């Protein structure tokens with residue numbers, strides 16, 4: 001059920017003399033050994049990516065599109081096998097893993113279509129001259145994907161790069177390598193030329209530190225924490241290498257007085273604990289109008305404590321463990337700090353059980369602004385519910401963090417919705433829904449949440465360089 005884990009370099013699968021354990025976070029059992037890339041493996045991956053780029057950039061966009069679509073079709077066919085591997089390594093409930101496989105395939109299908117729509121333009125010029133604007137693939141991409149969505153996170157990076165005509169070296173997450181391994185298998189079976197897609201694992205800092213300064217690398221694409229994103233951006237800037245950064249978020253949810261409060265509370269709690277809250281768009285800071293605060297809070301807490309926590313392989317489980325053990329002390333520290341500063345703990349707040357990396361669905365209420373959790377992304381099953389007296393106060397609170405990725409609001413008033421759309425500082429605002437992105441919509445942040453967009457018709461922009469050609473007849 002769990003794949004044999006290997007590196008993929010220049011179209012060949014390879015092992016390594018050093019490896020790392022992969023742990024099932026629900027049972028703490030070892031489920032696989034992951035090879036660590038050596039310097040030699042990285043050099044080979046770079047050389048292969050240079051050769052792969054030379055082939056792929058000249059491949060017709062329609063052919064690129066066909067290869068990506070074939071690979072996506074294989075992922076759909078292999079949905080069950082991939083989903084089971086994801087649940088084993090990540091812990092999320094199997095139905096959620098199945099949906100993630102389909103979402104990953106959809107990201108590829110969207111980008112495949114975009115491969116044929118990277119239009120340039122003709123600028124009016126005088127007779128005998130032409131001004132044309134061309135979009136060309138930027139080159140070799142060094143990409144780093146995180147562990148929260150083992151399939152759909154690598155899909156974003158690989159889809160964008162391959163659709164644009166770039167080659168890519170992906171370092172996927174060491175905790176959850178199987179999603180990326182399955183993607184690579186699908187592309188191999190779909191006939192992708194050797195060298196276009198390379199997959200490595202190892203020590204993240206060593207690999208990024210080695211790859212980013214290399215001359216052929218023309219884009220660094222990263223999804224992960226703001227701290228690491230800042231570090232990689234600084235490194236890339238020394239080489240004038242552009243970056244695509246999809247970083248942390250600390251999503252506000254503004255609940256206005258005119259809304260269906262019970263519906264907002266229930267959907268808020270369900271969404272909060274999806275993927276054990278390990279989602280950069282996870283709704284976390286709920287700012288609820290005074291007049292509906294108690295009703296919202298009580299319904300949210302009721303649904304939070306009903307959440308079925310357990311091994312994602314078991315039927316009926318709604319929330320699995322955290323993906324790695326270091327998140328348990330990180331969350332406990334945020335809860336303790338909030339409690340010490342006067343917050344009320346209405347649900348959870350502690351590790352769940354003593355086997356596996358489970359954490360209880362947690363609700364903190366009346367949390368003072370001085371608590372760390374009001375500024376730091378918890379990246380776990382933790383919600384803050386605070387009352388606000390007006391939309392002004394809610395928007396001020398929403399914007400009071402360094403992040404600006406996703407934001408949500410519940411209201412049916414046109415004047416409120418217009419203000420929210422204008423004033424909430426995020427890259428993705430959703431009203432009366434807690435869905436934040438689709439393959440066809442641009443996704444990304446403002447402020448410390450990053451640069452660039454994935455998906456939508458903007459999704460290939462970072463993977464392409466703009467060239468203007470001025471042709472004058474002799």
Ligand code: NAD
Nearest residue numbers: 144145146147148204205208224225228246247248280379
């Ligand atoms: P972390 O900051 O140690 O790592 C975050 C990610 O970056 C991991 O995938 C890790 O492998 C990678 N990474 C770390 N150092 C790196 C380096 N020098 N070069 C290249 N990659 C590197 O944090 P963590 O404990 O793994 O995760 C918790 C934090 O990460 C959360 O607070 C959250 O903000 C962030 N995160 C965000 C996303 C997202 O979707 N935006 C996904 C996963 C984690």
